[in-house]
Amino acid sequence: MKDVVKIQDSKDSSESTASSHSLKIIAQLSGLLVVVIAAIALIGWLTGLRQLANIRSGYIPMSPNTALSFISLGLSLYIFVFKKTWSYWFIRLCTILVIIIAAFRLIEFSSDIDLKVDFWFFYFPGESLGFAPVGKMALPTSINFLLAGLIQFLLTFPQSKQPIYILARLLAVAETLIGLIFILGYVYRAPLLYGGTAIPMALNTAFNFVCLGMGFIIVIVIHDLKERKEKEDALKSLNKGLENYTEQLQYVNKELEAFSYSVSHDLRAPLRAIDGFSRIMIEDYYDRLDDEGKRLLNIIRGNTLQMGKLIDDLLSFSRDGRKELKISEVNMEELARSVFDELKSTAAGSDVHFEAKALPHVYGDRSMIRQVWVNLFSNALKFTRSRQQPSIEIGSLSGEKESIYYVKDNGVGFDMQYADKLFGVFQRLHSPEEFEGTGVGLAIVQRVIHRHSGHVWAEGKVGEGAIFYFTLPVIRESSIVN
Numbered sequence: 001m002k003d004v005v006k007i008q009d010s011k012d013s014s015e016s017t018a019s020s021h022s023l024k025i026i027a028q029l030s031g032l033l034v035v036v037i038a039a040i041a042l043i044g045w046l047t048g049l050r051q052l053a054n055i056r057s058g059y060i061p062m063s064p065n066t067a068l069s070f071i072s073l074g075l076s077l078y079i080f081v082f083k084k085t086w087s088y089w090f091i092r093l094c095t096i097l098v099i100i101i102a103a104f105r106l107i108e109f110s111s112d113i114d115l116k117v118d119f120w121f122f123y124f125p126g127e128s129l130g131f132a133p134v135g136k137m138a139l140p141t142s143i144n145f146l147l148a149g150l151i152q153f154l155l156t157f158p159q160s161k162q163p164i165y166i167l168a169r170l171l172a173v174a175e176t177l178i179g180l181i182f183i184l185g186y187v188y189r190a191p192l193l194y195g196g197t198a199i200p201m202a203l204n205t206a207f208n209f210v211c212l213g214m215g216f217i218i219v220i221v222i223h224d225l226k227e228r229k230e231k232e233d234a235l236k237s238l239n240k241g242l243e244n245y246t247e248q249l250q251y252v253n254k255e256l257e258a259f260s261y262s263v264s265h266d267l268r269a270p271l272r273a274i275d276g277f278s279r280i281m282i283e284d285y286y287d288r289l290d291d292e293g294k295r296l297l298n299i300i301r302g303n304t305l306q307m308g309k310l311i312d313d314l315l316s317f318s319r320d321g322r323k324e325l326k327i328s329e330v331n332m333e334e335l336a337r338s339v340f341d342e343l344k345s346t347a348a349g350s351d352v353h354f355e356a357k358a359l360p361h362v363y364g365d366r367s368m369i370r371q372v373w374v375n376l377f378s379n380a381l382k383f384t385r386s387r388q389q390p391s392i393e394i395g396s397l398s399g400e401k402e403s404i405y406y407v408k409d410n411g412v413g414f415d416m417q418y419a420d421k422l423f424g425v426f427q428r429l430h431s432p433e434e435f436e437g438t439g440v441g442l443a444i445v446q447r448v449i450h451r452h453s454g455h456v457w458a459e460g461k462v463g464e465g466a467i468f469y470f471t472l473p474v475i476r477e478s479s480i481v482n
Contacts, residue, residue, distance in 0.1 A: 023222050024081045030215035031077030034208045038062070038070035041204060045122065055203045059186070062202045063137050064122040065105075069098045069145050070208050076152055077215045081222070088156045095156075099149035105142040138199040140178060144209050147175045151216050155223075169220050176213030182206035275304045325365045325451065332359040332405065335366070336394055339373040343381060352384065357395035360403045362472045368448045369472075375441040376407040376468050383411030383466070402454065402471045410465040414458075422458050445470065 041062040044052025053061030062070075072094040079087045105117045118136045137145075154168045183206045278301045281289075289297065337356055344352060362369070377392070384390035387410055397404040414422070423446040449456045449470045460466030 020222055020225050023218050023225075027081055027215045027218040027222070028078050030211045030218070031074045031080075034070050034074035034077070034211050034215075037204055037208055038067040038074065042067040042071070053202075053204075060200050060202045062205050062208075063118065063141075065101055065118055065120070065137050066141055066145075066202070066205055068121060069101055070205075070212070072098050073145075073148055073152060073212055074208075077212065077219070080152075080155065080219060091152060091156050095149045095152040098145050099153070101137075102142045102145035102149060105137050106139075106146065109139050109142065136199055138201045138205075140182070140201050141205055144175050144178055147171045148209070148212055148216070151175070155216070155219060165220055165223060169217065172213050172216035172220065176210055176217065179206045179209030179213060183210065271304060271307055274300065275308075278304065325368070327363055328366055330362050330364055330366050330369055332362055332369075332396075335370055336373050339370060340377050340392075340394075343374065343377050351390070352381065353389065353391040355391070355393040357393070359394070359396050359405065360398060360474075362403065362474075364452050364472060365448075368451070372445050372448050372470065375445050379441060379468070380407055380409040380411065383413075384409050385411075387411065400474070402473050404469055404471050406467050406469045408465065408467045413460040413462050413465050415462055416460060419458055419460070423456065442468075 041053040042064060044050055044061070045064045045067070050061060053067075076091040076094045080091060101117060101120070104115050107113060108115050108117060151168050151171045154164050157164070182201045183203065186203045186206070278297055281297055282301070286294065333356065336359060340354055340356075344354070380392045381390075384392065389410075391410045393408040395406055395408075397406075423442045445468075446456050449472070453473050454471040456468070456470040458466060458468045
């Protein structure tokens with residue numbers, strides 16, 4: 001299956017590369033076409049063959065400055081796809097020239113100042129075609145050159161962010177549409193569409209703007225394809241890293257299983273021996289021991305029992321992480337009450353005030369959720385033991401996607417600055433002399449709730465009790481993570 005995925009990825013990568021290569025060729029051809037049309041017009045002006053500067057007799061010809069600007073931009077578009085440092089500098093010089101010509105021509109249109117822009121590089125005797133002067137750059141032509149120059153200049157910065165390319169795309173579309181409108185004006189013989197009573201844009205000029213605009217759009221599409229490919233490559237690299245990480249986790253889990261087996265068998269044997277011999281000492285030699293010997297022997301037995309409980313909790317914690325979830329509908333109120341009644345009957349002192357509010361049903365593994373209630377109630381009973389009037393309350397808060405359950409007590413509480421340690425394995429906020437335990441119970445609660453796509457947290461104050469919260473998804477089997 002992995003081989004099939006690799007072949008598919010390789011095929012997709014090859015197709016993407018081929019598409020980008022084809023688009024580059026089209027962009028270069030667009031640039032060359034613009035250069036050829038402009039060069040023909042300029043040759044017409046330089047040789048006196050005026051018919052080369054316009055497409056047909058009676059049409060306004062492309063002006064010399066317009067032809068020069070198109071040659072600069074067409075060459076820039078052609079070499080842009082090489083994406084070399086030298087090409088970027090060449091393109092910037094060319095586009096700055098075009099922007100300056102267009103900007104000064106616009107200044108001439110908007111004021112009475114005659115900057116002689118049309119005679120900066122070429123001089124031809126003034127003439128007219130009907131009402132329009134020949135050889136002068138038209139107003140819409142100046143506007144489009146300003147747009148084209150800005151587009152080309154923006155694209156020469158490889159590290160440009162996405163907003164820059166969005167702006168360049170909008171300008172390229174605007175330039176192309178302006179060219180198309182003027183072409184339609186010639187096709188349908190509507191002078192208002194290609195210049196009106198002002199200097200009209202030449203037909204070959206409009207065609208060149210369409211070619212140039214399409215070339216810019218293709219360059220931007222190539223950039224988008226490259227950016228998408230880079231993101232896909234980064235995602236594939238991340239997925240590969242996750243696969244390796246998963247394999248490592250599986251290896252670690254196998255080691256943990258082996259460790260659990262070792263704990264359950266290899267460590268229990270010497271522990272049973274210590275417990276057995278210490279019990280024999282108490283049964284057969286207790287009278288021969290002095291008070292200090294008896295005290296030390298009782299300490300050995302007590303620590304042996306604590307070690308056994310620690311091993312049991314460690315194995316339980318390990319099993320809960322591997323155990324498959326058996327999902328069914330769980331009556332939380334009935335389950336919580338039955339667990340509390342069971343624990344209360346065995347707890348030292350049965351005068352605990354217990355208040356149970358309505359609890360919504362959930363979908364989950366009943367045995368695992370039962371363990372959550374067992375651990376939280378055991379915790380509450382333990383830490384309220386020293387209170388004159390111990391009290392435990394359970395309830396819930398409903399949300400759209402999850403139900404929040406809580407267990408509140410009036411026990412010894414805890415300092416909130418240590419709240420992050422509550423759910424860690426073997427983490428304890430009280431000494432064994434104060435309260436018994438191994439520090440695994442709340443870690444098991446967190447693991448079970450996490451496996452049910454929920455989360456758990458606690459709030460408390462020293463001497464004023466604590467509240468433990470956990471969430472479970474609203475009754476939906478699909479939301480449970482197995």
